[in-house]
Amino acid sequence: MSNNATSNNAGQPLGGTAIKPVGWDRTGWEAFRYMLYDPDTGKVLTRTPLSWLKIFVFYCIYYSCLAAFWLACLQVFFLTVPTDHPKWTLEDSIIGVNPGVGMKPPMSDKRIDSSLYEFSLEDSSTTPTNKEGEGEKNIDLKTRMDLFMAKYNNNSGLNDCTDNNDSNKGKCIFDMSTLGECNSENNYGYLPVGADKTIEPCFFLKLNKIYGFNPEPITEADFADYPEMDEKFKGNIKDAKEPAVFFNCFGRFPADMEAAKFNFFPEDQAVSLKYFPFKGGNYQSPMVAVKVSAAEGQLVHIECRAYYKGVVHDKKDKMGLIQFEVLIN
Numbered sequence: 001m002s003n004n005a006t007s008n009n010a011g012q013p014l015g016g017t018a019i020k021p022v023g024w025d026r027t028g029w030e031a032f033r034y035m036l037y038d039p040d041t042g043k044v045l046t047r048t049p050l051s052w053l054k055i056f057v058f059y060c061i062y063y064s065c066l067a068a069f070w071l072a073c074l075q076v077f078f079l080t081v082p083t084d085h086p087k088w089t090l091e092d093s094i095i096g097v098n099p100g101v102g103m104k105p106p107m108s109d110k111r112i113d114s115s116l117y118e119f120s121l122e123d124s125s126t127t128p129t130n131k132e133g134e135g136e137k138n139i140d141l142k143t144r145m146d147l148f149m150a151k152y153n154n155n156s157g158l159n160d161c162t163d164n165n166d167s168n169k170g171k172c173i174f175d176m177s178t179l180g181e182c183n184s185e186n187n188y189g190y191l192p193v194g195a196d197k198t199i200e201p202c203f204f205l206k207l208n209k210i211y212g213f214n215p216e217p218i219t220e221a222d223f224a225d226y227p228e229m230d231e232k233f234k235g236n237i238k239d240a241k242e243p244a245v246f247f248n249c250f251g252r253f254p255a256d257m258e259a260a261k262f263n264f265f266p267e268d269q270a271v272s273l274k275y276f277p278f279k280g281g282n283y284q285s286p287m288v289a290v291k292v293s294a295a296e297g298q299l300v301h302i303e304c305r306a307y308y309k310g311v312v313h314d315k316k317d318k319m320g321l322i323q324f325e326v327l328i329n
Contacts, residue, residue, distance in 0.1 A: 085280060089212045097213060098312050101247070101304060101322040102285070104204040105145040105188070108134050115324040117141070119190065121197045121296070138199075141190045145204075149184065152176060157282045164243050164273045170214075172274050174284040179204070180265035182289035189291060199328050200293050205247045205304050206271075206285045214277040215308035217243040222309060229307075236268045237307070244270035245308045247288040252301040252323065259295040260302060260326070264288060297329045 026034055037044055044052065081087055090097050107114055119138055129135025133143025152174060161172035182188055182202035189200045207213075223234060233248045240246075246269050251257035271286035294300045305313055305321040313320040 086211050090210070095210055097210070097310075098314075098319045099208040099210045099213060099306075100318050101306050101320065102206045102208045103304070103322050103324065104148050104206075104287075105141050106148065108136065108140065108144070110134070111136075116299075116327065117201065117203075117324065118327045118329075119199045119201060121192050121199060121328065124192055124197075126191075138190045138192075139187075141201075142184070142187050145188050145190075146184055149176075152284050154282060158284065161274045166274055169274050170277050170279050171281075172284070174275065174286050178266045179287065179289040182265050182291060200291050201326065201328075202265075202289050202291050203304075203324075204287045204289050205249075205306075205322070206287045207245065207306055209278045209283065209285065211280065212277050215245055215273065216310070217273065218246065218307050218309050218311075226307065226313075228305075233269065236270065240268065240270060243273040244268075245273065245276075245286075245306055246270050247290070247304060247306055249290050249292075249302055249304040252303045255298075256301045259298050260300045261293040263291040263293070265291070292326055294326050294328050298327075300326045302326060 022040065023031075023034060023038075035046060042048055047055070086093065088094075118136070119141075123138045125137055125139055128139050128143040129137060131143070133140040133147070155173050158171055158173045159166075159168040161168050166172070176183075179202075182204070188202045190202075192199050207215075217240070218237060220234075220238060223229060228250065229248070230250075233246070237246055247264070248269060249262050249264075251260050266288070269288055271288060275284075275286040290304065292300075292302070301323070302325065303321060303323045305311075311320045315321065315323070
């Protein structure tokens with residue numbers, strides 16, 4: 001009998017007697033319909049309602065714990081960070097105590113990485129490209145400068161300070177009259193004037209803000225560290241009426257020195273130390289204006305430097321100085 005059974009199963013494929021699950025042969029729409037809801041087992045999307053409930057409860061607990069852990073870490077982080085000032089300042093910070101020199105007017109967004117200011121003697125238009133002055137016309141520079149100067153109309157939290165000993169030191173209203181003829185009424189010198197259509201643009205120099213930075217004035221004893229100083233500039237420092245930060249500009253190369261002349265406002269090229277230190281909140285950065293008279297059709301390379309005790313001038317990292325070019329054609 002055993003031989004007969006063996007003989008009878010000889011033609012049976014290997015595994016042919018395996019039990020196949022119900023619905024194994026479903027295809028197409030029928031298989032999709034049973035995946036959505038199986039009436040035989042009550043499964044919805046391959047899981048029973050109880051299974052869905054368990055997995056839902058699990059993930060609610062899991063993500064609640066995860067959120068609580070994240071909030072606890074965030075709270076611990078905030079306990080180490082001051083709310084009214086940076087945690088790391090001055091020598092303890094990456095920025096340090098050697099601010100760069102900022103300059104206005106700002107470039108257009110299209111040329112934000114450029115340092116070339118180009119003026120056309122034939123461009124007398126008084127209509128900017130748009131209300132933000134995002135164009136390359138002479139009047140666009142004036143428009144962008146007006147927008148920047150508008151920030152100086154906000155005097156909230158600021159005071160009229162007398163000198164560097166004022167109790168409100170660092171929270172002072174900047175005296176715009178010190179900028180002389182470099183003002184909006186004169187178009188900052190960006191538009192051609194007179195029968196010969198001359199352009200003498202004004203540029204505005206300031207120190208970049210560093211929280212708590214309170215510079216000390218440079219003295220005659222420091223002159224040897226800065227051989228690029230001319231005698232007139234040294235005289236301004238010697239004759240200073242109050243402690244101040246000074247700015248000076250010059251042509252970078254011999255041809256530039258011959259092609260460019262500079263007039264400063266105020267004439268002593270200084271901003272009082274009463275405007276320092278910056279302590280956050282509303283702040284009006286003190287500025288020195290420099291009016292540039294450049295040879296027509298010649299690209300002039302200009303470098304402007306700030307001077308106070310201990311300043312380091314680094315052309316590579318642009319520390320304590322700024323470089324730009326002017327072309328009037």
